Amino acid sequence: MEETLPDDFEAMWADLAPVGRSATSGGYFRQPFLSAERELVAWFVEQCAARGLRVEADGFGNTVAWWDPTVVEEVAQQPSRNPRSSRTDAVLTGSHLDSVLDGGAYDGPLGVVSALAAVDELRARGVVPTRPLGIGVFAEEEGSRFGLACLGSRLATGALSWDDARSLRDASGVALGDVLPGGTSDLLSSVGTFVELHVEQGRDLVDRDAAVGLASGIWPHGRYRFDFTGAANHAGTTRMADRADPMLTYAMTVLAANKQARLADQRATFGRVAVEPNGTNAVPSKVTGWLDARCSSEDALAALVEAVERQASDRASRDGTAVAVTAESVSGAVGFDPALAASLAEPRGWPVIPTQAGHDAGILQAAGIPTAMLFVRNPTGVSHSPAESAELADCLTGVTALADVLQGLL
Template identity: 75%
Template sequence: MPDDFERMWSDLAPIGRSAQSGGYFRQPFTAPENELRAWFLEQCAARSLRVESDAFGNLVGWWDVGAGPAVLTGSHLDSVLDGGAYDGPLGVVSSLAAVDVLRSRGVVPARPIGVSVFVEEEGSRFGLACLGSRLATGTTSWEAARELRDRDGVAFGDVVEGGSSSLLASVGTYVELHVEQGRNLVDRGAAVGVASEIWPHGRYRFDFGGVADHAGTTRMEDRADPMLTYAFTALGANKQARLAGQRATFGRVEVTPNGTNAVPSHVTAWLDARCATESSLSSLVDGITTQATDRASRDGTSLEVTAESVSPAVVFDPVLAARVAADHEDGDWPIIPTQAGHDAGILSAAGVPSAMLFVRNPTGVSHSPAEHAELPDCLVGVSALADTLERLAQ
């Protein structure tokens, strides 16, 4: 007998959880994520789902019924560093539970249904978000991906076989359920919502160069300190994004030589920028870069900016979104935008009609141990996903 939603969630709760922070460390191809993948395989076996994998580690458990283009659902199991419990796993658990709901209703879909697990969605290990779905859709090449390295210098090509993927060849539609990463549904008083679009966003590496020196003997006016240039840049990015109503975050910094009593010689910082339009994103990043370049010239430091990944806006098929949102017991579900990237955005951009369901997050906090969803809302999400799969698979 397959485990129900509450049992599955209870089984996942301790895996990869930090005793200190309560957050999760489920980076791709590490012991916690491998344990989660083993759990997924067990759950598929309990439901007699045929599991298919590709050369990059992506998985799909197929309910082999009907014929024609398949309906795919699912999400991911990896996390950001010290992340929350719900981002990713909620979609996987809900997808398995939705299959159970359909079977309990006696539904026999006319099209195959698959439950997916995409690898390295967060980009927390190899630096490129949605890496698994990018490779599965062919929007990122294996030649480029194999050279990506984690913080310890391990190449992506050293941990996966690599090659090509036909995992999505039969997929006609993709539906991803996800915890909302914001407060839109809280403010609306709705347990579930449907995505209209994903904001364009990008990750940019800022390399600030300076001159290492002694923290005690070097006069302040004699320094070429890249940390000062970085600090000014981070403050300036915050101000520019606030004034424009957009998003700019420096969340990761590496310092060389990283000594308490030394002026650093180099600072590398990563900017995450997200905007309502692609032109707004370009303007924001250009403005931050211009301000940083001007500051570097005054500090006697250098600056090089590299766009590591830039994702354009994704507008989900409005007809599909309306179909997913319409005619439910409590009326239509709200259709809302999201500022977070998702595998659904990658599949949609690659030409696979895609939709997203969001489950209310009472804290509005994500990528943090405070990320949350109440059990009753999660169960509403399962029912909503089951309703959606039933509609799309007929």
């Protein structure tokens, strides 16, 4: 029986547009396992059901919908058989639905909506897959709630154990283990290739006048917590010379990170800060800042962080404060499968470019799953911001490009 296909790309995009959007900034708040993100996951499941796809989920919040008419028929004849138990050749596409705080519309959801639209296009072409095709939605890719980027894909691949993850807490003190059942995951056990489509988070494709490109690899990157401690005191009665103010040490460290990154042509950002006691009329007792650092090589990353830490320590000794640095997460350089990238890019004339942003694709590639990333042009290059954008024509070109790639792999 032929399925009735649901909404096209534009209609699906319109469905997602209002979910989790701030009326003030126009940005998105789709934090993992909270109402807006859960609404999007429910929407995804409904879209998959409308396409007759078989949906599976694990205890880590990840979801995969499978299209494989041959396997579906076999299972109908042998209900006790696990349809994926002996298969290791499945193709997986998809992305994530969560966002950074006050983020853009395209980072993540573009890959999910494009994957659904690509399945529609493949069916319209009369394609019948000879291997399973999955559409995946990975949980907590941004790390905006529990502080660890690509959390769902790390857990699904075994790069992170549940014992280590379950005690992670959000800003309200809620533990991940209180939100998810955890356990183990076999969602990726049959996957032989992963292709993720994503909006470009930069201007490389704009400069090349190309609507679509492929990723060559991901820069190594990390998140580092800087804890600056001093002595709380009265903002009015304490003489400047008598203060041990960690805010001064923090401020100098922010400037040092900016200078070191500019000198080395790398990336360094302090984008999050917490202050105690956080009073207008009080010298702080503690300032905690989180450094996001990204570099063209692992040696460059280590050198950058070491330089920032050294300058922070030197300044702390002058301010009468102390600083401790903790690496909360560090991801090494990832090179996507070069043979796969070449086979996809060369016949189509697509440029192959690096990216400084982390992605679930990088986690799967590092886990040994041959992976490719498609980028769709971003006219301004702005990302992780309400100003993030992509032209509809480029998005539709991306859908066709993804469908072409998947058809070749299937």
